[in-house]
Amino acid sequence: MTFRALERRIKSISPEASASIIDGCVVLKGKCKSYSQVLECGRLAARLHSDGVVNDLYVEGLESKPMYISSIKDEELEAKSFDVCIIGAGVVGCAIAREMSRYKLSTIVVEKEYDVGLRASSRNDGMIHPGIDLRPGQRKTYYNARGNRLYDQLSKDLGFDFVRNGSYVVFDKAWNWLLLPAFIFRRIFNPIDGIRFYSRKKLAKLQGSVASWQKGAMYLPSSGIVCPYQVTISLAENAYSNGVRFSLDTAVLGMQSKDGEITSISTNRGTFKACVVINAAGVYSDIIAQMAGDRFFTIHPRKGTEAILDKEAGYLTSSVVAKIPLGDVKNHTKGGGLVRTIDGNLLVGPSAEETIEREDDSTSSSIIASLFEKHSRTVPALTQRLDITYFSGTRASTYEEDFIVRKGRRVSNIVHAAGIQSPGLTASPAIAIDVCRLALEILRAQGINARPNDSFNPKNPQRIRPSRLDDEQRDALIQKDPAYGRIVCRCEEISEGEIRDALTRPLSVMNMDSVKRRCRVTMGRCQGGFCTPAAAQLISKQAGIPMSKVRKARGYLALCPVKEAQDENQEL
């Protein structure tokens, strides 16, 4: 498409919209009648293969909510100075932090939330993708293939759970077999390890349950699963242990630059200097780029919702089952599927809806219902009755629908790791290696030669899970430390010892949801109905605060001690 053609088509969508090319990027300005028009224009602009799409189209009266900023305000970081500042402690930011910790540098990670990995990094299905559905030539494809292979070593070093259990892409029509040559051809450009094709008969034998429409399947042995927040937390713990500073509850509010170089970063916890800034801000990465004066892309958030089923439903699949993703290509999702999580629950989803909200975690009953309707076609025995909870997250998608991993275009000391959506979890270790290399180049240009950190320890302290030990080992462990024998969370069989460990590990965060993500307490079928007060009590003891000051996530769990409550009704 030519720029002329683009201009014409934009005008035909919205007469009040206009396109221009500024510094190699397509810039869209003006007004649209609806958000879907904004998206349509953005997608069209991406077809021009420019250096990026800056979509500033707006819809009158349609405004997204402001970014969440913690109420904490102090001078913690005021006038400090760092070699490297990573913005965002998602899986990408934490993987980069760990790579940076291999060098003798002062590195800080700033994160607006109370813990690491709270946004898209914990709101996904935890799949380590084989990359079957990715187009050759995309950065996604390149980083996915490299990242996938890094996971074995990473899981050994960091001690997170990882299983390569393979995935099935099921053919629902006999003619799907005709696609076989295409997939084989694609492999030449997009190598996928160990791919195999199974007939219906073989599939029935392997999977246990097969619907009548299932004609066969492609088996991808390199596919695996992890617990996504466990990966993120493990990376952060290791980075922290190797000297990286984490400043949580810290939101970047602005940046000051001079001569194409960022000089300082302002946050709710003070203004500080950094030689290199790394933008790993997820759904806010375009806003960070804007603050730096280096915006050449636009994030249009895409929301996804998943349902989590009881472990009782785990029998439905031993791995990942999805339908061949033909119908969903235009939506840039993999069409979703059933994923058996590393802990034995079953995930159903995800959905994909465009939204103007960058952090909309709300769920709705209609989306859940449609997820079940859709996926019960793949696995007929699927039932909403076994649903224990659900979650939503927003993907940081760009109009190019590809990752951005590069130095700044106009700013000399920034590296962007932006637009990272699925398969970002798989890709993040590989992205981190490249980002680290780029950051070192920038430092070298500034005259800073980073020496390797000789005391770098790639390993994390071991996680102890008594319920995974055999009976004799478990008994021996409890004899040594009785806290591992006292079970607090009965659904997930989590002991007091494990909760204590979660509270004393590197970079521990003293609140309910952080402890939950570190040791699974309250995560079972009763969803904390029984163990919430007991876990809160352990946190209060460990943190030395009263129980009424224990937070759930962002907010306090309870509001005040019973003895202090006065009669609220009389105030009416």
Added chain:
Amino acid sequence: MRTRSFDVAVIGSGPAGMAAAISASDEGSSVVIIDREGRSGGVLKQCVHDGFGLERFHKRLSGPWYAQIESDEVSRRPIEVHQDTFASRIEKTPSGFSIFCSSPRGFERIDCAALIMATGCRERTSKQIAIHGTRPAGIFNAGTAQNMVNIHGILPGRKAVILGSGDIGLIMARRLSLEGCQVIGVYEAKSEPSGLARNIHQCLDDYHIPLYLGTTVTRCIGIERLEAVEVAKTDSSMHPIAGTEQIVSCDTLVISVGLIAENELIKPLGVKMDKATSAPVTDQYSMTSINGLFCTGNCRVVFDLVDTVSKTSMICGRRASQIARKASAGPAVQVVSCTDLAFVCPQVIRMPAGKVQLHFRPKKVLRDYILTASQDGKIIGQKYYSVLRPAQMEDIEISADESQAEIRLEGESR
């Protein structure tokens, strides 16, 4: 790994477990109670309100008081009570069952000839009843809120909305109100209250707390702490009606929308389940389809009164002791319920039975109702009810002879 052996093992030290242990011990069996908490009494410990024990002790006791009477009875007998002990898994053995337990003393195996499950219920969660929106702090199950207030002394919030008019929800409305929390209202998706009429009177009316029937909570709003909930009217199938949404400002949502019997530990043993109770099929002695495996109290069926739980659990304990000493279970006869009833428990009767009480709830309110139990066309029990309500468990006594024919329940409104 330490291994111990008993005639009868009881899992759970709430009212059901304690009553079963007492009667099994009195019958001459060696008995162990396995309890995951530090103190016996189960959920009664946090039920500080009164109204317990009216039938059994003819007194208005509070929950902890009732629990203590029972635990004092337990400690007078040669019953071993393992507190802070969690049953991790159960295996069937040729001579009975093996329970693998975790406690601060170690991981040990307890063998028994008869096993009594008295594990109670858990609450349905907000996610299971399609409450959507955001998930800030301030959303609790009623039991969790009760535990926070009565055991830990922390108040979940200052301005609460309660969803569900079951007895726990009503009791929490009063409790929070007494502790200085403003209770905006109790919302119930059904067109009539789920709790007992007397609890509506003494928990809501006494404190001027409004009850909104046919209304449910559909959405939570708030970023750090709950700021408001969205409520909507419901249709006859309890689905929210679009266009009737209203925003109610509050900082706490307490959910009391039903109980789920806890039987996950014995499901892997292949125990036969009843869809109507979502719990194992049991006979009049609370024995399941597996010989020697019993299931009593609220994990068998959700009872209204602790008095009934104690009574049925005493029968269970006695029988478990006999079965542990190789008594024959006797032939089983099915009890066939009728369409008016939500469930009937026990679902099978072991013959010869003599006089047996069947517990049931109606599906909807029935007036002037006669329920008849018959076997081979012969009437073996009949009872008249001026009114039957789903909120109230009722019973009928039958007298089953030695006939092997199934027992049929039939009812009609006069």
Added chain:
Amino acid sequence: MICISCPRGCELSVQGSSDNLIVTGNHCPKGREFAISETIRPQRFLTTTVSVAPGLGCQRLAVISRDPIDLDRLKDLSLSLKSFCIDHEIELGQEVLRLGDAVFLAASSLKKEKPDER
């Protein structure tokens, strides 16, 4: 009015003047008693919890009033109990505190923790 004397929950109705009340709908004498007291002077047992000093095995002690208390005094009494703290061993049913003419009994016992316990 609904009788709260037992779980049956009879629907009672009361007619007549205060010296000659006629109660209908009750299935037992308790229902009559309740209806009359509810009409003249409604009363309830008050159940709540009070603080417990460290070292006695729990944080709250459940208490119950020995006698029924006037309905309109329940809330004030409950809020006044917030300042009480029990710091000694208690037997089940023992009188733990008095507030005016209201006497409260312990609904469970309190024992000093043994040193080996938590």
